[in-house]
Amino acid sequence: MFPFQVVYRDETQAARALDDERVLALIRFREPAAPLIDPRSGVIPLPELGGSSTVEVWLSARPVRVGVTHGVSHAGNDAVLFLQCRLDEYAPDALQPLTAMAYRRLFAAARELGYPHLLRVWNYFPAINRECGGLERYRAFCAGRHQALVAELTEFETHLPAACAIGTDEPGLRLYALAGRTAGIQIENPRQTSAFHYPRQYGPRSPSFSRAVLKAWGERHHHLYISGTASIVGHASQHVDLMAQLDETLFNLRALLAQANRLTPEPLRPALLKVYCRSDLDLAALRQRIVQALDADPPTLFLQADICRRELLIEIEGLAVGSAS
Numbered sequence: 281m282f283p284f285q286v287v288y289r290d291e292t293q294a295a296r297a298l299d300d301e302r303v304l305a306l307i308r309f310r311e312p313a314a315p316l317i318d319p320r321s322g323v324i325p326l327p328e329l330g331g332s333s334t335v336e337v338w339l340s341a342r343p344v345r346v347g348v349t350h351g352v353s354h355a356g357n358d359a360v361l362f363l364q365c366r367l368d369e370y371a372p373d374a375l376q377p378l379t380a381m382a383y384r385r386l387f388a389a390a391r392e393l394g395y396p397h398l399l400r401v402w403n404y405f406p407a408i409n410r411e412c413g414g415l416e417r418y419r420a421f422c423a424g425r426h427q428a429l430v431a432e433l434t435e436f437e438t439h440l441p442a443a444c445a446i447g448t449d450e451p452g453l454r455l456y457a458l459a460g461r462t463a464g465i466q467i468e469n470p471r472q473t474s475a476f477h478y479p480r481q482y483g484p485r486s487p488s489f490s491r492a493v494l495k496a497w498g499e500r501h502h503h504l505y506i507s508g509t510a511s512i513v514g515h516a517s518q519h520v521d522l523m524a525q526l527d528e529t530l531f532n533l534r535a536l537l538a539q540a541n542r543l544t545p546e547p548l549r550p551a552l553l554k555v556y557c558r559s560d561l562d563l564a565a566l567r568q569r570i571v572q573a574l575d576a577d578p579p580t581l582f583l584q585a586d587i588c589r590r591e592l593l594i595e596i597e598g599l600a601v602g603s604a605s
């Protein structure tokens with residue numbers, strides 16, 4: 281019933297994954313020696329914490345067709361389309377127009393291929409907290425994304441994709457996206473101001489994303505694409521201590537899951553998590569709190585990364601799944 285699932289594998293088990301025509305996407309977490317030109321192959325250039333070497337595999341229930349359209353690489357299976365776009369930055373203070381262009385291309389490709397609904401977007405670029413031309417680069421990115429989404433979406437505030445925006449150490453803006461033939465349902469978090477309503481103090485254009493997107497793939501088959509979730513209540517960052525930020529983040533995740541559970545006949549369970557943290561830390565302690573708070577032990581990948589607000593130390597995103605048993 282689900283058109284695809286997402287799993288983590290050890291890198292050694294994934295050497296020939298792209299030979300399989302049911303692989304929709306294969307994400308590595310550092311630059312491979314030779315760049316792979318397969319449209320299904322992506323890189324998130326962040327060091328993995330904890331000593332293992334993980335790859336993320338999106339497995340399709342059906343054979344996949346691949347191609348490149350408007351400079352966007354894609355792989356589709358007739359229900360969903362995986363898209364990726366990497367653009368070199370021609371100047372450090374031109375992130376806004378570059379982001380707007382990248383989003384325009386994503387939409388152009390997704391529409392042309394018949395998957396007009398962006399469900400989830402992952403954004404990665406370097407020096408996310410650096411000021412350039414009087415504006416923090418994350419805020420410049422937000423302005424460019426806002427510009428494109430306002431132009432592309434007819435109902436902006438109710439059809440925003442779920443997202444995360446993460447700082448890397450490598451040049452280039454990288455966007456990965458999941459698009460559907462049919463729309464999902466936007467979910468907001470009752471503990472948090474909707475990001476698209478953040479006040480002006482967080483930048484000239486507010487971040488355009490929804491807290492999660494719920495997608496029904498059958499009457500009792502749901503995916504919840506969960507945006508990057510951090511220690512923010514209302515619109516304000518909370519706590520300076522990492523563990524306190526983690527606990528607040530987990531409260532937010534629970535509230536978000538509860539909100540989505542009101543719309544599904546079966547409970548949604550966290551199925552896969554990505555934890556971005558600024559520094560290396562005691563992963564066992566983190567893992568234990570996550571398992572306890574969510575009452576679930578989903579496969580979890582820890583990546584070292586910059587978060588989009590300077591004071592935030594940790595952010596968690598992922599996928600929750602509800603299915604009839």
Ligand code: 3EB
Nearest residue numbers: 443444445487489507508510
């Ligand atoms: C926040 O809640 C924390 O700009 O796409 C989380 C998820 C965050 C997505 C984005 C930013 C984004 O505002 C940061």
